[in-house]
Amino acid sequence: xxxxxxxxxxxxxxxxxxxxxxxxxxxxxxxxxxxxxxxxxxxxxxxxxxxxxxxxxxxxxxxxxxxxxxxxxxxxxxxxxxxxxxxxxxxxxxxxxxxxxxxxxxxxxxxxxxxxxxxxxxxxxxxxxxxxxxxxxxxxxxxxxxxxxxxxxxxxxxxxxxxxxxxxxxxxxxxxxxxxx
Amino acid sequence: xxxxxxxxxxxxxxxxxxxxxxxxxxxxxxxxxxxxxxxxxxxxxxxxxxxxxxxxxxxxxxxxxxxxxxxxxxxxxxxxxxxxxxxxxxxxxxxxxxxxxxxxxxxxxxxxxxxxxxxxxxxxxxxxxxxxxxxxxxxxxxxxxxxxxxxxxxxxxxxxxxxxxxxxxxxxxxxxxxxxxxxxxxxxxxxxxxxxxxxxxxxxxxxxxxxxxxxxxxxxxxxxxxxxxxxxxxxxxxxxxxxxxxxxxxxxxxxxxxxxxxxxxxxxxxxxxxxxxxxxxxxxxxxxxxxxxxxxxxxxxxxxxxxxxxxxxxxxxxxxxxxxxxxxxxxxxxxxxxxxxxxxxxxxxxxxxxxxxxxxxxxxxxxxxxxxxxxxxxxxxxxxxxxxxxxxxxxxxxxxxxxxxxxxxxxxxxxxxxxxxxxxxxxxxx
Numbered sequence: 001x002x003x004x005x006x007x008x009x010x011x012x013x014x015x016x017x018x019x020x021x022x023x024x025x026x027x028x029x030x031x032x033x034x035x036x037x038x039x040x041x042x043x044x045x046x047x048x049x050x051x052x053x054x055x056x057x058x059x060x061x062x063x064x065x066x067x068x069x070x071x072x073x074x075x076x077x078x079x080x081x082x083x084x085x086x087x088x089x090x091x092x093x094x095x096x097x098x099x100x101x102x103x104x105x106x107x108x109x110x111x112x113x114x115x116x117x118x119x120x121x122x123x124x125x126x127x128x129x130x131x132x133x134x135x136x137x138x139x140x141x142x143x144x145x146x147x148x149x150x151x152x153x154x155x156x157x158x159x160x161x162x163x164x165x166x167x168x169x170x171x172x173x174x175x176x177x178x179x180x181x
Numbered sequence: 182x183x184x185x186x187x188x189x190x191x192x193x194x195x196x197x198x199x200x201x202x203x204x205x206x207x208x209x210x211x212x213x214x215x216x217x218x219x220x221x222x223x224x225x226x227x228x229x230x231x232x233x234x235x236x237x238x239x240x241x242x243x244x245x246x247x248x249x250x251x252x253x254x255x256x257x258x259x260x261x262x263x264x265x266x267x268x269x270x271x272x273x274x275x276x277x278x279x280x281x282x283x284x285x286x287x288x289x290x291x292x293x294x295x296x297x298x299x300x301x302x303x304x305x306x307x308x309x310x311x312x313x314x315x316x317x318x319x320x321x322x323x324x325x326x327x328x329x330x331x332x333x334x335x336x337x338x339x340x341x342x343x344x345x346x347x348x349x350x351x352x353x354x355x356x357x358x359x360x361x362x363x364x365x366x367x368x369x370x371x372x373x374x375x376x377x378x379x380x381x382x383x384x385x386x387x388x389x390x391x392x393x394x395x396x397x398x399x400x401x402x403x404x405x406x407x408x409x410x411x412x413x414x415x416x417x418x419x420x421x422x423x424x425x426x427x428x429x430x431x432x433x434x435x436x437x438x439x440x441x442x443x444x445x446x447x448x449x450x451x452x453x454x455x456x457x458x459x460x461x462x463x464x465x466x467x468x469x470x471x472x473x474x475x476x477x478x479x480x481x482x483x484x485x486x487x488x489x490x491x492x493x494x495x496x497x498x499x500x501x502x503x504x505x506x507x508x509x510x511x512x513x514x515x516x517x518x519x520x521x522x523x524x525x526x527x528x529x530x531x532x533x534x535x536x537x538x539x540x541x542x543x544x545x546x547x548x549x550x551x552x553x554x555x556x557x558x559x560x561x562x563x564x565x566x567x568x569x570x571x572x573x574x575x576x577x578x579x580x581x582x583x584x585x586x587x588x589x590x591x592x593x594x595x596x597x598x599x600x601x602x603x604x605x606x607x608x609x610x611x
Contacts (some may be wrong), residue, residue, distance in 0.1 A: 058468055067590065084491075084513075096360040119574075120536060122385060122516040122529050124441065125485055125492055126468040127404070128448040135447075154403055155425065159381035166556060166577060172398055 018103025030160055058082045066102075075099035077179040079137070080160060083120065086132040088140055096137055099179055107147065114178040115155040116162075118171035123157055130155030137177045213249040213589075214334060216242060216278045220253050221294075222261030222283035224356045224504060230317040234284060234294060234326070240368065241341040242325035243569055244592040246585025247334075251276060263297045268304045278334060282326075291315045293320050293489040298330050305593045307396050309332050320370055340563040343367045343606040345570060346375075346385040346394055347581060351599035362396055364411065367563070367606070368593035369581065375409060385603060386429050395419070395429035395438060406440060408455070420453060430473045430482075430518075432499070439463070439473035439482055439499075450484050451497070463501060474526075475499065480593075483507065485515040494528060494541075508541065510548045516559065517541075525586070527551075527560040527569050536568040538571045540586060561606045562586075570594075572602040 062069045069075055079092035088096055103109055115137075116132030134153035141151055163170035218239045223229035235253075239378060242248040251274065253259075260266045261283040273517045284297030284473040297309035301523045307327060314322040321342060328339030349361045353419050353545040362382040365372040376382060380399035387394055388408075395408045404426045409416035420426040426442035438453045442460075450473045464470040468488035475482055476499075483496045486504075494508040494517045513531035520527070523543075530550065538552040551560075554573040561570050563583075570583045575593070580599035584591045 069264065089368070119490070119556060121471065121531075122485070122515065124471045125469065125487075125515050127383075127425055127427050128441070128471045131443055131448065132469065153424070154382060156399070157383075158385065159399070165575060 008024050008057030009124045026044070047096055064103065072102075073177075074102050077181075078176050081133055081175045083118065083171070083176070086129065087135045090137055093140075100141040103147075103150050105143055107150065108181070110150050111141075112152040112154060112180040114180055115153065116174060116176045116178070118157045118174045119161065119166065120160045120171065121158075123159070125171060126155035128174065130157045133175075133177050137179075141163050167178075197576060203553060207402065213247060214278060215249045215251065215276050216280065216330075217256060217271060217274070218242070218280040219249040219256060219261070219282075221281075221296075224283060224285040226288075228291060228416075230316060230319055232323065234282065234323045235280070237320060237323035237368075238327045238330065241324060241339075242330065244569065244583060244585075245331065245339075245341075246587060246590035247322050247331070247567070262295075263299065263306060263309075266299065268299070268301055271301045276542055278307075278330075280330060287313065292319065294319075294326070296326050298333060320366065324366065324368070326590040334467075337567065338565045338609075340565040340567060340609075341367060341422075343564055343609065344391075344609065345369075345561075345581070345600055345604050347389065347532050347572075347604040348382050349386065349599045349601050350579070357594070362394070364394075364607075373538070375414065377409065381417075383603065384428055385605045386431055387605055387607045388431050389433055389435045389606045389608055394605075395431065397427050397429070408438075416603055419455065422446075425471075428472050432475050432476060433477055433479045437442055439475060439484075441471040441473070450482065463497060463499070464495075466502065472516045476519050477523045479519055483519070485517070494526070507543070509546075511539075514539075518561065520562050521564055522566055525566075526563060529560065529576075538584065539571060540569070540588075549588060551584045553580075553584070554580070557582075558604075559603045561604055563606050564608045570606050572603045 014087055052094045056059055067074045073095045079088065103111065113134040115134030117126035117130050131153065134155055138151050142148060161174045163173050182442035196580035197304045218235045220235045239250045243250045256365065258267065258270045260281050264282060266279065266281060275299065279299040279301050280296060281399035282294065283563045285293045287293050293311055295311040298307045299305065300307055309424050309603040312322050321608050326368050343408040344364055345367050346362065346364050350365055351359050353359050353546045357379060360378050361374050362376040362385055363374050378398060378400050383397040385394050385396045392407055393410055395406060397404050397406055401523050405418050405421040406426045406429050407416050408419050408468050420440060423439055425448050428441040429438045436455055438455060440451055440453055442451050447467055449462060449519050450472050452461040452463055465483060466486065466488050468486055470484055470486045473482050480499060483494055485492050486495050488561060489506065490516045491512050493506055494514050495504045496507050497504045517527050517528035526541050526543065528539055529536050532550060535555040536557055537550050537554065538551045538557045541548050541550055551569060552571060556574040557571050559572045566586060568583050568585050570581060573580055573582045577598045579602040581594040581604050583594065
């Protein structure tokens, strides 16, 4: 019984976060036109030909995919973690929230969250830890209104390091979650 | 008290192919049996084989940690048969045991390897065989002789004529990596590739009969568990659920796999019946549960869980029941597996900032750290329990190393270039 209760705590936390963030989301909707209204030639899944409006080029100067807009936090695709931890650090909260809001606005957009670890510790434990990181990101995305159907998670553990050196700089870089659109 | 370590780095004679093996003997050689393996003679016609049988036997015995072998340059006589042995020569040199032998051509391209093992003090032959073999199997024959000598002198079955599976990662052109599952002799020679992929391969595990390997493959971008026949290459996907499919471990009867699945939201241990294809949950906890291993009698499963906050080893009856924590020393203990007699477990233990291989005596709860690297992992017992093979990092490269179970003798295994990791020592072939 006790265990079952504990099992719900992450869900409760996610729900609380959802409540906390829903206002931000509303504000975004009511505010100025989101970046995604700029013409979009790369993403056929979202607006199709409706997006071929005139004059938008001048507005932002960004003609690539809205997710790649350097002015948007969604252009950041990687966040980092502390050793053996999976909490999303304060400095990366806004990035994940931006991705979550984008996904919430574009319900046909899907993403794969890859969880990765540094080389320390055992390989299968790191697979589990990488999944925990990916799931932490997924929960925060869903708290912004993204649906679980839009998000796939996969953990590569320590199998795909960005840096192969064995030092804290490399390890910090390798402990990451990546948004693969 | 920390003992004084004496590091003796010996370069064992040049092997026919590949780089020489490096054997490091740490601590004193107290208790190691002095033995001389005299270079074998050659009886033509034709050229002597390139493999040095005596050198292979010498290296085998030395790396077991149970023997102190004599360098051939210190020998004062080089007999090839018992009739030519003057035991006084070897008594003077402090030898207790002596191995002599010779390789003969069988006239049709093959060989006959003859050897004799003597008790130097009694001046008696302890054992001796003539073994027919081929050029291809000469190394295997040498390992077989090592096994016979080891068993005669220690009373324990040898494990030199066994094999090891492991994962390699080699940089291809354009920085792409090729990951391979390979099998080699227990001393690292004769590598053969069983699977290659551009995506990760992980966690090879031998079936108890040594005929199959279970492993994890990320082909198609997500992990699945495969079971592959070692000799035919035939394989079957046995687990491909949503989320993690990892850490396969065979039950001692070979009928079941313990594995890690996160299909229900977080990683738990399940038992897969390979014939019936039924799946039984074993650990149910919101924490990470992974890296299961069976006790040799099949009654228990040990695994890694961070339910207490940090990864530690837990034990549960394999049919289900109450989980109990069995490691308390150190803040990170993971990837445990039983010794063949079930009395010890080997695992990865964090000591300060370093990850090392340790052995825990289950009866006394005594923990002994065996390795001295900083990123050592994936320990696997030899089938006779005398040694542990593991992965280490040397100058940023993954390498395999073996350590005697008393921690006295460490050896780096000579393998080809590239990152090598996740060794799994094969059981005795049946």
